[in-house]
Amino acid sequence: MAFLRSRWERFRLLLSKPNTKISKILNNSEVTEGDIIVLIMGEANKFQNWFEDLKDIYNPNLYLVFASLDTEVVVSENANTIINDNKNENHINNHFLDYHTIYIPGKSWTEGRNALAAEALKKERLRGKEFSYWFFLDDDVEPICHPATDKVYGARCSCWQKVFNFLTSEAVPEKASTVVLPSYLKDGFVATSNVNGYNAAIKRNHVPYLLPYATLQPGFSEWISQAANMCIIGSCMANSVVFVPLIYSSNTKDLHSSGLGYTIDNIHSTIVESFHDTNNNFTPCNDWDGMKYYSEGEFSGLRYQLLGPFSSSEELNQHMSYTNTSYCSVPLHNRFTRWEETFLPLLPDPFSLRPKIEDDITVKNRHDKNIVVMVMGDSSSFQAWKERLQDIVGVNLTFLFAYCDAEVTISPNNSNSGSDRRLNFQALYINKQTWTEGRNLLAGEALRTEKLQGKEFDYWLFIDDDVEPVCHAGSEKILGTGSCWQQIFNFVSGDTVPEKASTIALPLFVKDGYASTSSADAIFAAFKRESVPYLIPYATLLKGSDEGISQAANICIMSTCLPNSGVYIPYVTANNIKSLSHTREGFSIQIIHATITLNYHNATKNFIPCHDWDTIAFYEQGEEGQSYLGPFQTADALDQHIPSHQDTFCSPLLNRFMEWEQNVFGIL
Numbered sequence: 001m002a003f004l005r006s007r008w009e010r011f012r013l014l015l016s017k018p019n020t021k022i023s024k025i026l027n028n029s030e031v032t033e034g035d036i037i038v039l040i041m042g043e044a045n046k047f048q049n050w051f052e053d054l055k056d057i058y059n060p061n062l063y064l065v066f067a068s069l070d071t072e073v074v075v076s077e078n079a080n081t082i083i084n085d086n087k088n089e090n091h092i093n094n095h096f097l098d099y100h101t102i103y104i105p106g107k108s109w110t111e112g113r114n115a116l117a118a119e120a121l122k123k124e125r126l127r128g129k130e131f132s133y134w135f136f137l138d139d140d141v142e143p144i145c146h147p148a149t150d151k152v153y154g155a156r157c158s159c160w161q162k163v164f165n166f167l168t169s170e171a172v173p174e175k176a177s178t179v180v181l182p183s184y185l186k187d188g189f190v191a192t193s194n195v196n197g198y199n200a201a202i203k204r205n206h207v208p209y210l211l212p213y214a215t216l217q218p219g220f221s222e223w224i225s226q227a228a229n230m231c232i233i234g235s236c237m238a239n240s241v242v243f244v245p246l247i248y249s250s251n252t253k254d255l256h257s258s259g260l261g262y263t264i265d266n267i268h269s270t271i272v273e274s275f276h277d278t279n280n281n282f283t284p285c286n287d288w289d290g291m292k293y294y295s296e297g298e299f300s301g302l303r304y305q306l307l308g309p310f311s312s313s314e315e316l317n318q319h320m321s322y323t324n325t326s327y328c329s330v331p332l333h334n335r336f337t338r339w340e341e342t343f344l345p346l347l348p349d350p351f352s353l354r355p356k357i358e359d360d361i362t363v364k365n366r367h368d369k370n371i372v373v374m375v376m377g378d379s380s381s382f383q384a385w386k387e388r389l390q391d392i393v394g395v396n397l398t399f400l401f402a403y404c405d406a407e408v409t410i411s412p413n414n415s416n417s418g419s420d421r422r423l424n425f426q427a428l429y430i431n432k433q434t435w436t437e438g439r440n441l442l443a444g445e446a447l448r449t450e451k452l453q454g455k456e457f458d459y460w461l462f463i464d465d466d467v468e469p470v471c472h473a474g475s476e477k478i479l480g481t482g483s484c485w486q487q488i489f490n491f492v493s494g495d496t497v498p499e500k501a502s503t504i505a506l507p508l509f510v511k512d513g514y515a516s517t518s519s520a521d522a523i524f525a526a527f528k529r530e531s532v533p534y535l536i537p538y539a540t541l542l543k544g545s546d547e548g549i550s551q552a553a554n555i556c557i558m559s560t561c562l563p564n565s566g567v568y569i570p571y572v573t574a575n576n577i578k579s580l581s582h583t584r585e586g587f588s589i590q591i592i593h594a595t596i597t598l599n600y601h602n603a604t605k606n607f608i609p610c611h612d613w614d615t616i617a618f619y620e621q622g623e624e625g626q627s628y629l630g631p632f633q634t635a636d637a638l639d640q641h642i643p644s645h646q647d648t649f650c651s652p653l654l655n656r657f658m659e660w661e662q663n664v665f666g667i668l
Contacts, residue, residue: 042139
């Protein structure tokens with residue numbers, strides 16, 4: 001039936017008029033270069049057909065991984081000749097860069113997809129850079145283009161080229177997590193949460209939310225892994241799966257198993273086993289008690305399962321929701337990291353492939369830095385933090401701890417056991433203070449400490465009390481030996497921090513090299529002392545505002561004055577074990593703009609940063625929006641790409657800091 005439908009649809013399209021409701025035409029200026037890894041699973045004899053389909057794609061750069069189920073792929077000599085030619089500098093118009101094949105006998109559809117995902121990670125590790133999309137395809141997928149695509153996507157190119165033109169264009173809505181070919185033609189921009197998984201181009205920044213596919217119990221239908229995927233999308237990024245307009249796909253055969261074992265009880269137990277994390281209060285789809293929740297959006301009778309069609313991607317984007325990072329990021333990223341670490345030790349050591357990578361920074365021209373470490377949290381965590389910092393060597397630390405639940409009994413300047421150095425520390429009781437107010441009180445205490453000791457610190461380091469670093473394979477080759485916290489302080493106090501860095505941050509996703517952004521997460525922020533007057537104090541918030549607005553304002557200032565100067569520590573990520581229990585009701589573009597205006601705008605100096613930032617997208621963290629530099633092999637290479645600081649334009653911030661400083665010392 002699928003074959004007959006495909007033949008009929010092709011015949012019908014030949015008779016169609018090249019008209020469309022889409023108002024926005026995709027022109028060449030909107031197509032940007034990118035790298036996409038294409039991950040296909042199927043029969044070995046299909047490899048050559050796929051190679052022929054993809055080898056002439058001229059944008060983006062493509063990498064093909066083909067997993068065969070029945071027998072090993074035999075690659076023709078012609079294929080290798082084409083790849084070798086493409087690697088020649090003279091063949092600049094052909095961007096099919098490379099391929100490799102794997103043989104996965106006896107694997108199920110779900111296991112095969114996860115094997116392909118592992119290959120994608122390995123490829124990223126080897127090349128030192130992430131792809132823009134991970135594009136999964138069953139081997140029988142074939143796109144069918146409406147005549148109007150000649151007007152929208154460009155004539156004189158294959159249907160597959162039009163698909164990739166869309167993927168790498170600005171026409172993909174910003175909030176999209178995944179792009180798919182629909183089963184039925186969409187004349188306009190449409191999104192859903194529930195799709196068939198036979199084709200799925202997952203944006204790289206959403207991979208840690210959606211992969212790996214769920215582990216299935218014996219006897220469970222393969223469809224359940226896709227049902228679990230629908231649950232996660234519906235819970236964390238509802239209606240973020242965008243259909244390619246005016247192109248649909250035939251799926252002439254089905255690699256999935258039969259519907260045996262496809263029951264609501266089996267779906268629920270799989271989601272609980274694979275995704276629920278009660279420690280982080282993450283229990284998605286716990287109340288989805290009927291199969292209607294798992295029906296594909298294209299075929300569901302529930303109207304809310306489809307958004308659109310709209311005539312433009314901007315209009316669709318306005319109706320889509322942002323990814324619920326506060327609810328979903330920590331448990332899903334933890335799950336992804338655990339999966340990643342199951343095979344990362346088996347991967348090739350990237351440093352053996354990078355002769356120019358920096359040597360161990362702990363032995364390279366380092367002198368002891370003076371750092372004030374400021375932590376705010378529950379009093380019960382004070383002792384653990386004190387003991388953690390007492391074990392750090394090679395750096396002079398002062399520890400300021402702010403708590404709001406009960407007073408901490410301590411003896412001043414308690415000696416560090418097993419060392420002849422002392423950890424200076426102080427505990428501050430800040431009753432009923434918000435996150436933003438607490439950070440500013442700690443900053444004021446850092447100022448007072450500097451005045452008492454007669455010199456400035458090298459860094460002001462703010463850390464949330466629940467931050468747990470994870471050092472990934474390869475970290476010791478850059479960061480030196482010791483505990484993960486020791487490796488972090490090795491980096492902060494070493495000479496491989498780029499000169500133009502204003503801040504050092506911990507990423508949520510591992511960085512295989514040196515990378516930076518303007519919008520890092522605030523859970524760990526080490527401000528270079530010369531940058532403190534630009535970024536501190538945190539903005540005073542309007543009544544009813546979400547605490548996240550103080551960081552949004554910080555993102556505005558860094559983007560304006562110190563762009564892309566927030567440097568991520570290589571090979572280390574941060575887990576945020578618990579999150580602050582504030583709501584998101586007061587987080588809107590209007591409140592952000594009003595806060596920035598109140599705290600930073602100085603009309604007499606013509607200093608009005610971010611006055612034209614009219615959407616929340618400007619305030620996304622760099623890792624969520626992929627707006628970061630790198631990764632690069634060396635700190636010097638990153639430093640060359642970090643723009644110069646806008647000291648003159650941003651000088652009003654120094655006046656703001658001096659006024660706050662006078663206020664701090666005025667209450668001594």
